[in-house]
Amino acid sequence: MNKQFQRWGYIFAFPAVLVITLMFIIPMFQNIYLSLFESDGISAMRFTGFGNYLNMFRDGNFLRSVFNSVLWVAFTIVFSVGAGLLIAVFVNGIKGEKLIKSVFFMPLAISFVSVGAIWWYMYSKEYGVLNECLRLLGFKTKVDWLYRIPLNNFSLLVAWSWQQLGGNLVMFLMGLTSIPSEQIEASRIDGCNKWRTFIHITFPMLRPITTVVVGMAIVNSFKAFDLIYIMTRGGPVRSSETLAVNMFVESFQRNHQGYGAAIGVFLTLLILPITAVYMRATSAVDHADNK
Numbered sequence: 001m002n003k004q005f006q007r008w009g010y011i012f013a014f015p016a017v018l019v020i021t022l023m024f025i026i027p028m029f030q031n032i033y034l035s036l037f038e039s040d041g042i043s044a045m046r047f048t049g050f051g052n053y054l055n056m057f058r059d060g061n062f063l064r065s066v067f068n069s070v071l072w073v074a075f076t077i078v079f080s081v082g083a084g085l086l087i088a089v090f091v092n093g094i095k096g097e098k099l100i101k102s103v104f105f106m107p108l109a110i111s112f113v114s115v116g117a118i119w120w121y122m123y124s125k126e127y128g129v130l131n132e133c134l135r136l137l138g139f140k141t142k143v144d145w146l147y148r149i150p151l152n153n154f155s156l157l158v159a160w161s162w163q164q165l166g167g168n169l170v171m172f173l174m175g176l177t178s179i180p181s182e183q184i185e186a187s188r189i190d191g192c193n194k195w196r197t198f199i200h201i202t203f204p205m206l207r208p209i210t211t212v213v214v215g216m217a218i219v220n221s222f223k224a225f226d227l228i229y230i231m232t233r234g235g236p237v238r239s240s241e242t243l244a245v246n247m248f249v250e251s252f253q254r255n256h257q258g259y260g261a262a263i264g265v266f267l268t269l270l271i272l273p274i275t276a277v278y279m280r281a282t283s284a285v286d287h288a289d290n291k
Contacts, residue, residue, distance in 0.1 A: 028268075035261035045258070052262035061238050062263065065246035068153060072160070072221040072242060080161040081217050084168030085210070089198060092176045101173060105166035112163070116230025119159035120146070123231070146232050149239045156240060160227055164220070168213050175209030176202070215278025222271055243267045 035052055037045040056062045091100045107115065122129045123145035131142045145155040179202060187197045203210075225244040228234060234241035234249055241249065243263060251260025 031261045031264055034258055035265050037258045039258040040255040041257045042255075048258070052259045053266070055259065056262060056266065061241065062246060064239065065241045065243050068240065069222055069224075069242045069244075071153065072157065072224055073218050075154075075157045076161065076164060076217045076221045077214060079157075080164040081168050081213055083161075084165050084213070085172050085206075087165075088169050088172035088176060089202065092173060097173075101166075101170060104169045107163045108166045110163070112226035113230055115159060115163050116227045119155075119162075119227075120231045123155055147236050149236065152232055152236070152240050156228055156231060159231070160221075160224065163227075164217065168217065171209060171213045171216075172206065175206045178209075179205050212278060215274060218274050219271055219278065222267065222274075243270075 034045075036047060036049060038048050038051070039045040087100075087104070091097050110118075121127070125131060125142050125144050125147075128145070130145065134141075134143065143151075146152050183201055183205075184197060187201050192200065222242075223244055224242050225248065228240060228242060228245050229248070232240045234245045238246075238249070244267065247260050247263040247267065249260075250256045250263060
């Protein structure tokens with residue numbers, strides 16, 4: 001009977017394995033192979049070995065995209081994840097929690113392209129809502145939010161954090177509901193105020209879900225593309241490119257497909273260990289829930 005179940009398990013798993021192999025594994029190895037060549041996608045490829053990888057670290061645009069990606073990760077963790085945690089602790093159990101959760105989660109239901117279009121109009125120098133608000137406050141200068149360096153990167157990060165905040169908030173609220181109320185009540189009986197209860201009870205018990213949220217935030221930040229490309233195309237003068245945007249520009253706009261493939265491999269190697277930690281944390285959370 002067990003062998004029969006095992007046989008059916010292989011049969012049902014085969015379509016998924018086939019799709020993953022065709023859509024992910026084979027293209028991954030093709031990308032690694034392409035990264036060893038100089039190619040524009042039209043003429044014959046020329047083998048360069050690790051030349052593309054060496055050129056990356058001599059390319060100012062690539063190094064700037066690495067810095068921007070790290071900036072996105074740091075900003076996301078501090079503001080999107082940190083704010084999500086604080087808001088979750090504040091709204092947990094209060095009247096209107098579901099409404100507040102819905103309001104914050106709503107941006108996450110909007111596509112990145114739509115969010116980019118919305119915030120592009122908000123940041124518009126001539127017709128944007130933000131400059132109009134400044135005018136009503138008495139400021140006469142129109143701020144060029146998306147085309148002034150380094151303001152453009154922080155403007156993009158505000159739009160990104162606005163969309164990501166809701167998902168982090170909901171995840172932390174899920175974690176808060178799993179904390180036994182007896183421990184919170186015991187800490188209050190012992191004379192702990194809300195801050196000490198949060199530091200010594202709530203936050204340590206949120207560690208597994210915090211690892212999951214931070215892992216998701218880091219991976220998503222490194223992969224950020226749609227929002228940036230819609231709002232700035234990586235400009236001006238490639239100042240707002242992240243690694244994902246830099247890979248796209250080199251591969252499909254500058255026709256340096258071998259070089260773009262090398263950037264893709266670098267980005268994958270950067271994300272893989274983070275993904276492994278995230279998956280391990282997710283398994284730990286699932287195991288704890290099953291208990």
